Amino acid sequence: MDERNISAAERTIGYLLRLPYERLSERVYGALAAQGFPDIRPAHSAVFRHIAGSGSRVSDLAERARMTKQSMAYLVEALASAGYVAATPDPADGRAKLVRLTRRGRAVSETLVRLSREAEEELAARLPPGRMAALRRLLGELAEVLERS
Amino acid sequence: MDERNISAAERTIGYLLRLPYERLSERVYGALAAQGFPDIRPAHSAVFRHIAGSGSRVSDLAERARMTKQSMAYLVEALASAGYVAATPDPADGRAKLVRLTRRGRAVSETLVRLSREAEEELAARLPPGRMAALRRLLGELAEVLERS
């Protein structure tokens, strides 16, 4: 059996999910760097994706991103020292601090969403009409099932 | 805007791809560990996924996995010292060596494919009939488009 071209049957669903994910990441974070945010890396999306407009606690961010508090704190610290987020004490809890996006952080967040949408649209244009919408719909259903566990 | 529950419109396609990928990875590599291969981690899939039955060069593996020779050599070395692969000189090229799966390496490869299929089937059972097949088909089309670039 020649595995140079992995047969369709042997492509795991994980491989099929990972391939486009990585290509999109490369593209989006490359473009983000070109637009003046070279220090934002894919790992930081865990923060941008989950942070609330009113600010979030590190613990909350960690839980939503399914990582340890320490790992999330590392990401937040990097973003804070680069001016993308700022932390203020949580008035409701003396132990906690609220992490908020700065203006620059909001710019990153909006740019990420825009670049991702653009990448998706360009990819959609290379597929038969409706395919990308169907894919998005299916992935949404899958996410719903997964979030329920 | 409350971002605690990311609205469907704001879910990037990257996020939608990444979510199931990560859940599947956790599950598959957790099960693999439980079946006696605790030292195989997701990064090693770059080797298992691309290695040819007749053996592959490190450079070839690196290129197919889209990583540097050095990074691939690091993964191969870890697998070699744990007995999952073995390297022999390439008779056709004195600079090169051929990396081959050992019996134990083939067992891992087969187990990975099986576990992934099982995970996919169980997930499919939690979706309306046909959805997983449709998803796989769409991801296959997407991969075809992406490989062409």
Added chain:
DNA sequence: GACACATAGTCAGACATTCTGTCCATATTG
């Protein structure tokens, strides 16, 4: 055949991203 260039692999070092374990300060609850 010699030289120039390309390729396979290695060594060294760096960095990013995660983890575990430990600890302190503050809340919460019986």
Added chain:
DNA sequence: CAATATGGACAGAATGTCTGACTATGTGTC
């Protein structure tokens, strides 16, 4: 108030990736 839980910080480690520099071998041209 005592006991426990929680938010966060500090220290250390493992993993996986990169760049740069290097050696040895192969390839192609004169």
